Amino acid sequence: xxxxxxxxxxxxxxxxxxxxxxxxxxxxxxxxxxxxxxxxxxxxxxxxxxxxxxxxxxxxxxxxxxxxxxxxxxxxxxxxxxxxxxxxxxxxxxxxxxxxxxxxxxxxxxxxxxxxxxxxxxxxxxxxxxxxxxxxxxxxxxxxxxxxxxxxxxxxxxxxxxxxxxxxxxxxxxxxxxxxxxxxxxxxxxxxxxxxxxxxxxxxxxxxxxxxxxxxxxxxxxxxxxxxxxxxxxxxxxxxxx
Amino acid sequence: xxxxxxxxxxxxxxxxxxxxxxxxxxxxxxxxxxxxxxxxxxxxxxxxxxxxxxxxxxxxxxxxxxxxxxxxxxxxxxxxxxxxxxxxxxxxxxxxxxxxxxxxxxxxxxxxxxxxxxxxxxxxxxxxxxxxxxxxxxxxxxxxxxxxxxxxxxxxxxxxxxxxxxxxxxxxxxxxxxxxxxxxxxxxxxxxxxxxxxxxxxxxxxxxxxxxxxxxxxxxxxxxxxxxxxxxxxxxxxxxxxxxxxxxxxxxxxxxxxxxxxxxxxxxxxxxxxxxxxxxxxxxxxxxxxxxxxxxxxxxxxxxxxxxxxxxxxxxxxxxxxxxxxxxxxxxxxxxxxxxxxxxxxxxxxxxxxxxxxxxxxxxxxxxxxxxxxxxxxxxxxxxxxxxxxxxxxxxxxxxxxxxxxxxxx
Numbered sequence: 001x002x003x004x005x006x007x008x009x010x011x012x013x014x015x016x017x018x019x020x021x022x023x024x025x026x027x028x029x030x031x032x033x034x035x036x037x038x039x040x041x042x043x044x045x046x047x048x049x050x051x052x053x054x055x056x057x058x059x060x061x062x063x064x065x066x067x068x069x070x071x072x073x074x075x076x077x078x079x080x081x082x083x084x085x086x087x088x089x090x091x092x093x094x095x096x097x098x099x100x101x102x103x104x105x106x107x108x109x110x111x112x113x114x115x116x117x118x119x120x121x122x123x124x125x126x127x128x129x130x131x132x133x134x135x136x137x138x139x140x141x142x143x144x145x146x147x148x149x150x151x152x153x154x155x156x157x158x159x160x161x162x163x164x165x166x167x168x169x170x171x172x173x174x175x176x177x178x179x180x181x182x183x184x185x186x187x188x189x190x191x192x193x194x195x196x197x198x199x200x201x202x203x204x205x206x207x208x209x210x211x212x213x214x215x216x217x218x219x220x221x222x223x224x225x226x227x228x229x230x231x232x233x234x235x236x237x238x239x240x241x242x
Numbered sequence: 243x244x245x246x247x248x249x250x251x252x253x254x255x256x257x258x259x260x261x262x263x264x265x266x267x268x269x270x271x272x273x274x275x276x277x278x279x280x281x282x283x284x285x286x287x288x289x290x291x292x293x294x295x296x297x298x299x300x301x302x303x304x305x306x307x308x309x310x311x312x313x314x315x316x317x318x319x320x321x322x323x324x325x326x327x328x329x330x331x332x333x334x335x336x337x338x339x340x341x342x343x344x345x346x347x348x349x350x351x352x353x354x355x356x357x358x359x360x361x362x363x364x365x366x367x368x369x370x371x372x373x374x375x376x377x378x379x380x381x382x383x384x385x386x387x388x389x390x391x392x393x394x395x396x397x398x399x400x401x402x403x404x405x406x407x408x409x410x411x412x413x414x415x416x417x418x419x420x421x422x423x424x425x426x427x428x429x430x431x432x433x434x435x436x437x438x439x440x441x442x443x444x445x446x447x448x449x450x451x452x453x454x455x456x457x458x459x460x461x462x463x464x465x466x467x468x469x470x471x472x473x474x475x476x477x478x479x480x481x482x483x484x485x486x487x488x489x490x491x492x493x494x495x496x497x498x499x500x501x502x503x504x505x506x507x508x509x510x511x512x513x514x515x516x517x518x519x520x521x522x523x524x525x526x527x528x529x530x531x532x533x534x535x536x537x538x539x540x541x542x543x544x545x546x547x548x549x550x551x552x553x554x555x556x557x558x559x560x561x562x563x564x565x566x567x568x569x570x571x572x573x574x575x576x577x578x579x580x581x582x583x584x585x586x587x588x589x590x591x592x593x594x595x596x597x598x599x600x601x602x603x604x605x606x607x608x609x610x611x612x613x614x615x616x617x618x619x620x621x622x623x624x625x626x627x628x629x630x631x632x633x634x635x636x637x638x639x640x641x642x643x644x645x646x647x648x649x650x651x652x
Contacts, residue, residue: 007426010505011533013475015426022470034265046264048473048496055473057264060508060537130267131471131497134374138471138497174267175374194364194376200266 032078089240093218098186124207135174154180188222211240248303255378260367274515282354285313285332292358293368301343316351319344337573348516357393419526427501455489477506509536569640575606589622
């Protein structure tokens with residue numbers, strides 16, 4: 001049975017909607033469809049996955065594709081061959097000047113800062129999609145005990161590497177940008193490397209775990225990072241910095 | 243090479259955009275007014291994807307260290323050296339001459355150089371992404387003193403200003419309604435609000451930029467539900483909670499959470515980008531087929547013009563006249579006839595001239611340009627100016643003789 005909707009988004013794009021709630025299952029369907037279209041449909045300029053949708057941007061001037069058939073094919077191909085996910089560990093120095101909202105979050109949830117850190121760093125998060133700003137991953141799903149709303153007034157500039165939470169999501173500002181999420185920590189890892197392929201360390205479907213680190217470790221990684229260029233340190237794939 | 247003398251408030255290098263990285267959150271970007279960008283390239287003799295300088299509200303002043311064709315679109319005028327020229331034209335710039343872009347028609351103007359702006363591409367594009375800090379010139383807006391690499395295409399020197407190139411019919415700037423299609427979240431809107439949106443008279447707000455155009459209008463806040471972050475195509479019209487629509491331009495965030503109720507058709511997106519704050523905007527609904535044919539017409543117009551241009555483009559470097567025994571200065575500057583003050587001259591009377599032999603150096607903008615022999619198997623006769631003197635472009639500098647009259651030309 002067809003359980004998706006194809007919606008026109010201008011004359012050169014369609015939005016394929018595969019569900020209406022944030023979930024692992026729908027995220028899997030979104031990835032299956034995005035991968036299939038990226039690999040099989042000609043003249044696609046870009047495929048942008050969201051939480052429950054896939055935006056397909058086509059070269060201008062083309063006629064319509066049979067999108068329902070494409071989606072059906074993608075979903076059955078995805079069932080036969082579900083894509084594999086990688087595990088990535090991101091070191092984070094929580095609180096203090098690096099996580100100015102940690103104590104605010106803790107007080108909203110009647111916990112202390114260390115509890116928030118323990119809960120935030122105890123689980124793997126799925127990368128649902130990237131956007132808002134370059135390399136910003138929308139990660140789900142945050143433990144209900146530390147969920148809290150966005151800040152009432154957004155910051156004009158959030159430093160690169162900042163780790164934030166908002167509602168049921170957590171995410172990382174890979175580049176400095178304005179932002180309204182509650183900032184609880186910062187990673188010294190350079191997440192965006194224009195000279196690397198791909199230039200962002202994680203992609204949709206990957207699993208991310210945050211590893212609490214102390215100030216000396218933060219500084220040590222930061223120093224290493226100034227000499228790193230086109231590749232990421234090996235330990236991000238093997239459970240974190242020692 | 244092009245030196246920036248004045249940068250303007252935001253001048254960035256742009257091409258047709260960066261594709262393949264939008265799933266990672268990098269907007270496609272590229273020229274805000276792709277039509278004006280394409281025209282500038284066409285006039286300068288470039289393919290549409292060549293990089294240009296996109297200026298916002300105020301133009302740059304730049305200087306070139308060699309002769310080249312330059313084109314400016316989106317501005318009403320341009321000052322080249324001491325001459326005022328109209329916008330939407332290409333012109334020959336002599337070495338050392340300055341080009342200053344005058345008043346704009348809208349928000350963005352474009353400057354194209356023959357051979358294109360040749361900064362190294364980053365992630366497949368030369369366009370500047372100010373949010374990611376990549377592309378263009380060091381990932382940032384241009385500043386006074388920047389030296390911008392430009393393509394080395396042999397232009398035909400010596401064209402004069404009466405030979406400026408203009409399109410036979412200027413592109414239509416268009417002031418009519420902005421044409422739209424229903425958006426992917428139009429279904430969330432009730433029919434009364436939708437009708438109100440279609441009939442409303444909006445004006446462009448001051449908080450508009452390369453990412454998007456904010457519209458103000460006589461409308462009340464909506465109670466449209468937010469959507470989970472989803473992909474946003476350029477041209478998407480997001481309805482924000484306070485009821486002011488936001489039209490997304492190519493440098494938008496790739497994901498958004500406000501419902502997209504309508505999408506501006508591709509053919510009108512350049513026109514939207516050019517709307518200054520205060521511009522009145524009305525929308526008109528059309529069909530997907532109409533939208534596609536409008537785009538084809540726009541591209542077709544530029545393509546047809548390109549064919550006409552191609553016939554008129556100068557091809558290759560200028561050949562010396564077969565009867566001529568004179569070499570003229572290819573650019574203005576200080577001329578030297580020896581590699582170093584203590585050295586012998588490059589050529590002396592009765593030396594043989596072969597193609598490519600260095601005959602002189604011309605110092606211009608702190609660089610030394612070699613003047614080489616355009617002729618084969620001739621006999622050097624004399625230098626026509628003093629070593630170390632200032633020469634004008636086109637001034638006779640060297641005389642040679644045919645091989646059989648070894649004792650001189652006269």
